[in-house]
Amino acid sequence: MHQLILIGIGISIVAAIIYLIYYYSASTIILRTLKKLPYQRVGSLRTHSFSKIEGKALNIESPLNAPLSKRPCVFYKMKIEKKVKRGKSSHWKTLVYEEEIQDFFIEQNGERVVVFPKKAPQNYHEYLITDKTVRIGTFGTSSPEFIELLNAYNIESKGVFGFTKSFRYTEAIVEVGERIVVAGNIKWMDLENPIADYNYSSIASIIGSAKSKIIITDTPDAHKPKRKL
Structure with missing residues (x-):
């Protein structure tokens, strides 16, 4: 009986830890914040209001290109990892982490909002869905595009005996035309120069600060629920 009680306590502690990790994860905090708006x-x-808007992401100038998929985007994150073995165990070691973002529009029913994210100092929180994953290795799938990317970052893909090392690539982007949700401090601005396909003299902007950061996400969980017919 005493042993069963100890097992029950142990299970409860593990469950509580898992819940706390989930509750305080960055993605959950972002979704919880957005849900209140x-x-x-x-x-x-x-x-001066902190507001949430949903719409299509559009580039202002030439869009970024995701490193591997080459998709046009306004925001991307990518990571290259190498599988490292130590004895009987192994783990993934990050070799490259890259994050690029640019100013962009949110378009909603023909109207636009301009978003001004900054990397240094970073004025935004993000939750992007990883939508591109590639693995290569001795017994894995070959990817000439991934090999080319490794070469571009001066990463040797072959081992001592000519076998391909084990690598993993993940990519998350805000693609041009993708539906996203953004929240932040609003500031209306007068337009000195006209914007193509935009017939208004002023435009709302979303800005952030160290204390009140912009929130950017492309997860469908943040989208406005569709009305049921």
Whole structure:
């Protein structure tokens, strides 16, 4: 009986730890914050308010290109990892982590909001879905594009006996035209120069600071629920 009680306590502690890890994870905090904010139309945005908007991401200037998939985007994160063996165990070691973002538009029903993210100092939180994963290795799938990318980063893909080492690549992007949700501090600005396909004299912007950061996510979990017919 005493042993069963100890097992029950142990299971409860493990369950509590798992719940706390989930509850305080970056992605869960972002979704929890967004859930508290109402969905706004562009015309209803007010300066100095912290507001949430959903729409299509559009590039302002030439878009970025994701390193491996080459998809046009306004934001990407990528990671290259190498499988390292130590005795009977192994783990993935990060060789390259790269994150690039640019100013971009959110378009909603023909109206636009401009988003001003900064990397240094970083003024945004993000939760992007990893939508590209590639693995190569001695007994894995070959990928000439991935090999080419490794060469571009001066990473040797072959081992001592000419076998391909084990590598893993992950990529998450905000693709041009992708539906996303962004939240942040609103500031309306007068336009000195016209914007193509935008027939308004002013535009709302989303800005962030160290204390009040922009939130950017492409997870469908943050999208406005569709009305049931």
